[in-house]
Structure formats: C-alpha cells, structure tokens
Amino acid sequence: MTKSHEITAGFVPLLDSALLVVAKEKGFAESQDINLTLARERSWASIRDRLAVGHFEVAHILAPMPIACNLGLTAPAQEMVVPMALGLGGNAVTVSQALWQMMVACGAKDDLDARTNGAALRQVIVGKGPKLRFGVVHPYSGHNYELRYWLSASGIDPDHDIEILVLPPPDMGDALRAGLIDGYCAGEPWNTFGVLERDAHLATVKASIWRSSPEKVLGVNRKWSESNPEALSALLRALYLASLWCGDRSNHDELVELLSRSTYINRPTDWLRPALSGVLHIGEGVTAEIKDFFVPNAKAATFPWRSHALWFYTQMVRWGHIEHTRDHQQIAGSTYRPDLYREALKSLNVALPSANSKVEGALRSETPVGSTGALTLGPDGFFDGSLFDPDQVDAYIASQKRG
Amino acid sequence: MKPSSLNVLVIDENRIRASIIEEGLRESGYDKVTIVEDMFGLARRIADINPDVIVIDLENPNRDMLESFFQLSRAVRRPIAMFVDKSDEASIEAAVDAGVSAYIVDGLKQERVRPILKMAISRFNAFSRLTRELEETRGELENRKLIDRAKGMLMRTRGISEAEAYALLRRTAMNQNRKIVEIAQSLITAASLLDPGGDA
Numbered sequence: 001m002t003k004s005h006e007i008t009a010g011f012v013p014l015l016d017s018a019l020l021v022v023a024k025e026k027g028f029a030e031s032q033d034i035n036l037t038l039a040r041e042r043s044w045a046s047i048r049d050r051l052a053v054g055h056f057e058v059a060h061i062l063a064p065m066p067i068a069c070n071l072g073l074t075a076p077a078q079e080m081v082v083p084m085a086l087g088l089g090g091n092a093v094t095v096s097q098a099l100w101q102m103m104v105a106c107g108a109k110d111d112l113d114a115r116t117n118g119a120a121l122r123q124v125i126v127g128k129g130p131k132l133r134f135g136v137v138h139p140y141s142g143h144n145y146e147l148r149y150w151l152s153a154s155g156i157d158p159d160h161d162i163e164i165l166v167l168p169p170p171d172m173g174d175a176l177r178a179g180l181i182d183g184y185c186a187g188e189p190w191n192t193f194g195v196l197e198r199d200a201h202l203a204t205v206k207a208s209i210w211r212s213s214p215e216k217v218l219g220v221n222r223k224w225s226e227s228n229p230e231a232l233s234a235l236l237r238a239l240y241l242a243s244l245w246c247g248d249r250s251n252h253d254e255l256v257e258l259l260s261r262s263t264y265i266n267r268p269t270d271w272l273r274p275a276l277s278g279v280l281h282i283g284e285g286v287t288a289e290i291k292d293f294f295v296p297n298a299k300a301a302t303f304p305w306r307s308h309a310l311w312f313y314t315q316m317v318r319w320g321h322i323e324h325t326r327d328h329q330q331i332a333g334s335t336y337r338p339d340l341y342r343e344a345l346k347s348l349n350v351a352l353p354s355a356n357s358k359v360e361g362a363l364r365s366e367t368p369v370g371s372t373g374a375l376t377l378g379p380d381g382f383f384d385g386s387l388f389d390p391d392q393v394d395a396y397i398a399s400q401k402r403g
Numbered sequence: 404m405k406p407s408s409l410n411v412l413v414i415d416e417n418r419i420r421a422s423i424i425e426e427g428l429r430e431s432g433y434d435k436v437t438i439v440e441d442m443f444g445l446a447r448r449i450a451d452i453n454p455d456v457i458v459i460d461l462e463n464p465n466r467d468m469l470e471s472f473f474q475l476s477r478a479v480r481r482p483i484a485m486f487v488d489k490s491d492e493a494s495i496e497a498a499v500d501a502g503v504s505a506y507i508v509d510g511l512k513q514e515r516v517r518p519i520l521k522m523a524i525s526r527f528n529a530f531s532r533l534t535r536e537l538e539e540t541r542g543e544l545e546n547r548k549l550i551d552r553a554k555g556m557l558m559r560t561r562g563i564s565e566a567e568a569y570a571l572l573r574r575t576a577m578n579q580n581r582k583i584v585e586i587a588q589s590l591i592t593a594a595s596l597l598d599p600g601g602d603a
Contacts, residue, residue, distance in 0.1 A: 045466035045504075053492075053499045074470070139471045165446075166471035168464040 005231035008037040010047045010059035013265040014169065015188040015275050016216045017060045018255060018296060019086050021264050022242040023235075031241070032234040040263070043168065044138045051221050052078035057228070058235065060086060061219035064312040067332045068140035071322055079222035082309070083340035084236050086216040087243070088301045090275060090294040091143055091206035092191040093150070095183035096176050099124070099132065100201035100283065110286055114208040114383035118154030121203070125161050135167040135175060135184035142206070142215050145315040147185040150209045152401065153384040159319075173198035187215065188275035188294070189267055196271065201283030207292045210360075212299055212380040214308040217336075225340070236344035240302060247297030252276045299377050300353050302341075307357040307390040309336040314393060318400050329393055351375035360388040410435045411519060412454035414445075416463060420530045424458065427526045433519065446472050456516050457506040458523045461499065473506065494520065501527040546584040553587035556594055 007029075011017040020038060023029045029036035039056065041047050047059045048069060066080035092112075095103065106123035109116050125132065136144040148158040158164060167175055172184040173194040183203065184194075194200035206213060218239065225232050245251055256276060260269045274280045278293040295301045313332035317324040338356040345352060351374055363378025382388070388396055411433050415421035421438045428436050437452050439445065445465065449457075449472065459466060494517070498504060501524040507516045550572065557568040572590075576583045 042462055042464040043466040045470055046461050049461065049499050049504065053496045055499065138467045139474055166468045168467065170464070 004033045004035050005228070005234055006035050006037075007058060007231060007235055008039055008056050010039050010041050010050055010056040012041055012044065012047065012060060013267075014060075014190075014216075015259065015265070015272060015294065016087050016090050017264070018246050018259060019239050019242045019302075020060055021258060022245055022255065023238045025258055026242065026245055028238040028241040028245070029235070032238040034231070034234050034238055036235075036238070038263075044141075047219070048074060051080065051219060054221060054224070056221070057224045057231075058218055058220045060216055062138055062141045062143075063214045063217045063308065064140045064142065064145065064316065065138070066217070066219045067309055067312055067335045068316070068321070070331050070335050071316075071328060073140065073316075073321060080335065081220050081222050081225050081337050081340070082217045082304050082335055083220060083225070083232065083337045083344070084218040084239060085214050085302050085304050085308070086218060086239070087246075087297075088212050088214060088295040088299065089205075089207045089292055090215050091146065091185055091187050092280070093134075093147060093183060093185045093203045093205070094172070094176070094191045094194040094200045095203045096179075096181075097199045097201060097283075099182045100203070102127075102129070103203065108203070110282060110288065112202060112204050112208050112282065112288060112290065114150055114204045115154075117203050118150055118156075118383075121151075122155045125156055131161075131163060132182040133163045133165060133180070135165055135172050135181045135186070137169050137186055138166060139321070140316075142213070142312075143185040143187070145312060145319075146206055146209050146213065148319060149315070150204065150383070153382075153386075173200065176200055189265065189271035192271050192274050192281055193267075195281045195283050202280060205280070205290055205293060207290055208383055210380075210382050212292060212295065212301075212378060214305070217304065232340065233344035236341060237348055240345055240348060240350065243297040243302050247295075247301075300351075300375060303353055304336040304338050304341055305353075305357060306333050306336050306338065307360050307388065309333055310357070310390045310393060311360055311388050314388070314397050314400070317397050324394075324397055333390075353377070357390040359390070361385075362387060408435070409433055409456060409515065409519070410452065410454045411437070412449070412452050412457045413438045413523075414440075414457065414459040414463060414465075414469070416440055416460070417530075420460070420527070423530055424523055424526045427522050428519065431518065431522060445469070455507065456519050458519065459504050459506070460527070461502045461504050466504065469506075497524050501525075502531070503527045546587075549584055549587045549591065553590045556590060 009020050011020050024036045024038055044062055044065060047061055048065060050056045051059050066082050068074050069080050102124045103117065103120040106120040107116065108120035134147060136147055138144065144164065151158045156162065169186045169190040172186050172190050175181045176184065176194060177198045191202060195202060220232065246255060256269045256272045259265045259272050260267060265272065275294050279287050279289050280293065282288050310333050313329060316322045322328055342352055353369060353375060361381045363380045365379055366376050367378050369375055369377050411428055413421050413424050413436060418440060421440065425436045425438055439448055445468065459469060498520060503523045505516065505520045505523060553572060554565055554568040557563060557571060558565060572583050572586050576586045
C-alpha cells in the first residue's frame, strides 16, 4: 500500500484551471494516490508568493511567470519549475462597442482575423483619436505578450501609440463600459462576459494571433519537486488523465457544471460553455466558431515545450523586461522541464513528442510527428507568417522591432 | 529620519482592518499614514502620496496592478518587495501567513521598514483572531436559536416544561452520541417534513 501524497494547488478562477478541478473532482488525483487540495486565489502575485513560501506545492500559473521568477524579475525570488502545460489557447482581445464601430469603419470584420482587424485598429489609431488604453492581467503574462505581438505586427507601437495597464480579469468588463479602457486581452470567461453583459465586441483571439500557443502552466516549487519526485510524477499523470477527460466533448456539459460551482469559477454555465465548444459570442448577437480556441489535450497541449519558454523570453527582452544574455536565455529555457513530463507519463503509454523544442510557426497544417505513438501537432502559425526557431534566438531578437 | 517621517500607504479592502493597522502605526510614531480602499485611480494616488512603504493585503485582487505600476512608474522609483531580502525567510513566511505583503521604495533601508511590516503582521493576525471569534459567537447564537425552537416544539406537542424539554434533547443527544444542536436541527427538519403546510 503506497502512502498517499498530500498536494495543495493554488488556482485563479478561470476556465483553464479545468485540469486541476477535474483531477480532483473526477477522481484522477485519487487514482494516483494523491490527496489534492485546491485553494482559490485572487491574484497571480498571491499564487507566486504562496508557492514561494510553501503554502502551495504547485499552482495554475501564467506561462511566463515562472520564467520571470527564475530570472529574478519578481519577489520573492523562489525557484520554480514547469513540468507541464495546462492547455493551449483560451484568450481573446475584447474591445468596447465604440472602438469596434470605429474599427468596422476602417475595415474590421466579424471573422476575428488578427491581420484584418489589426490593420483596422491601426487605421483607427492613425486617425488620431484620444490615446487608446488596453488592459492585460499581468505584465509577465501570455496576454501582455500576445497583445503586444499582435499590435506590433500590425504596425502599432504598444508603448507609444497606446497605453497598456494591468487589471484583475473580473474588473475588465466594467472598466471597459466605464470608459477607463477601450479594450482588453483576458482569459475566459471574461471575454464572453464582456460581450454578453457589457456590450463589448471580440476583435481577435489568441488562436488567431498565434495558433496552438501556450497559456497557463503548472508552476512547481523547485525545492519541493526535487524532494518529492514521486508525488510530482503522480500529479502529472493525474493531470494528463484529466486533460483527456476535458478534451472529450461528451464531458463538456458536466465540465461546465463543475467549473460553474461556487468553490471554483462561481459564474453562470452560459459564460463557460462558449470557450469549451469553440463557438464564441463575438458581439451584437453574432457567434463564430473558432478552431483551437481552447485545447486541453490534443496537439500535445500539456507538453512543456522549451521553445515556448524561449519565445516568452524573447518577448521579455523585446519589451525591455530583461537584458539578453547567455545566462538569462539558459535560465529561461531550462525553467520548462520536458524531462519531468516524459518521466512521469512513461507508464501511461501515451504519445510523446520526440523533441523538446520545435520551430514555432513551421506547421501550416495538422502534421503527424515522430513520437512514441500517434501524435498530431499544429497548425501553430503566427498570424504575420513569421517563424520562431529556438536555435536562432539571437537572430530572432535582433529581427524584432519594438514598435 | 525619525519613524514619523516615513510615508506609509495601507491598501486594504477591509475598512475595519485598515483602521486597526493605521491605529497601530500611529501608536508607534508613524503619523503619515494613508489608507486606500478602492483601487480606482490608484496609480495617480500613489504618485500623489509618494509613499516610502506600501502595505497591502495578500487577498487584494489588485496586487498584480500594483506590481505592474511599480514596474512602469516613473513617478515612484522602482520599489522592491520586502520579500526581496532572502536572508529573512521567517519574516517572509510570517507575512504571507498573516495575509499581508509590504513593498518598500528602492533606496530605503530594509531595517527601517521591518518594524512596519512586523506591526502589520501582528495587526493582521489580531484581526483574523477577532473575526474567528466573531464567527464562533455568531455560530453559537444560531445554535441557541435552533435549540430554543426545538424546545418550543417539544413543549407544545408533548405538554412538558422548558426544563423537561431541554433535558429530553440532552438525553437524546447523549444516547446518540451527537450534539444537542444536531438533535434540535433534525427535530425541526422532521417537523417541517411532517407539516402539510411545509412552512417550518
């Protein structure tokens, strides 16, 4: 009889906390001998601090945050590892009705296409209205970096042409309606909330800016991971099984009900269903079906690609968050731990990618890849057609304009 | 600088707790204390107040906003968290346990800030103790109401005195190895199920 592992996981009430919630509620943690406790938090800063002091062994966390921690950009600077991702995609850029109307006048369309709608936004900004303000959830977030990437590739300087500020996701819709901000990039259900309850409109989605891109990951206190390798492996298996369950459409009604409970996201089921079905409310009663809006399991969605970590690092350099050095690049890349993922999932006999890194944007269509089983990746393109080769970090950084 | 010359900003959504901290700081000679509850226009407020130390509760959802403000601000020189002092793990843990976080402005000696954080920690702890006691008292009051109601029902239906009704409840509880309030609750539930009006 094995001793059961006690694990406390912090989470922020968002749709992509689903894997942790399902691991607990559907018995996947229990089946791996884990007594999993979930603790809801209201800010990413609290998640980070409680991981650092050992209140939590693991947490649902923004993909770039553990990298920022290990680079000493945040305090307390406790080392973290990322042995698993918690899904791909899931964010959107939502704008106020007034801004959307201006964008439409400049050619924006209801198809959420990042290129068309980015060009329309640029036209609005060139038209010299008052300086627009956009909200993101944290400086070291996928939201901040993908919004900046989209703006920049659309010819908008995110530091000079607009203003970006940080707001808690539940406050975004209200701030938008009050005119404090003109748009925001957030996770679900906060875009759906903006459209359904605050008269907002979706401009584009994460999947259109960078298809199959990483969002939340499992952040793990490094000290704990080193002294409890078995517990960590067991947890990764439980989360992988949970991701399979979440990826199965026939479970979505139950998943929506689970997540809507007061202990978890505590919001109406109608706000949660769109992100799972991929049929989003985009504004004025119109819906659109989006491919790969939120991917919990398919396309190796839980694999912690080193190339994802390195891409975030290039953006940290690009926007002046950190200086580019060999050491920094090394720290960023090694924060993600595909080795721990492989080790843990070996016994499940699931398909694993054969590499730890890939050229991001190279797969234009669904592609079967060499691995220990059947695994299909991509498409994973950036909307502007550019590639990120993790072996060419210097060149990539040099090629990127700030504005 | 005397302690009193430090500008302290307390950000707390809980007005009562914020004033408990303020009082403690004033007693210790920090008389430049400002309290902010809501975060509306926080960036501007911080620039106006120009604090040396910021104390914020860990549960505040606007901590991410506050940190990004530190990162962006040109008005306030880049402040650093109290937590940055890795040598003092105990005080980091104590702060997080109590649910408080403190930030100091770069250049200010950490030793000078430590008493403020210590004060905040002890006040946060005192406040949560108070809250717990209040909840317990409230729970007891609820329990007493339930027991009174069950007693009343027994007195009416069985024609017994209040003392007898209470004795009956207590005896049943002892026999079943349960709490009196649980017996009272099940009696009330049973009565509401049996009552055709179902309004109990």
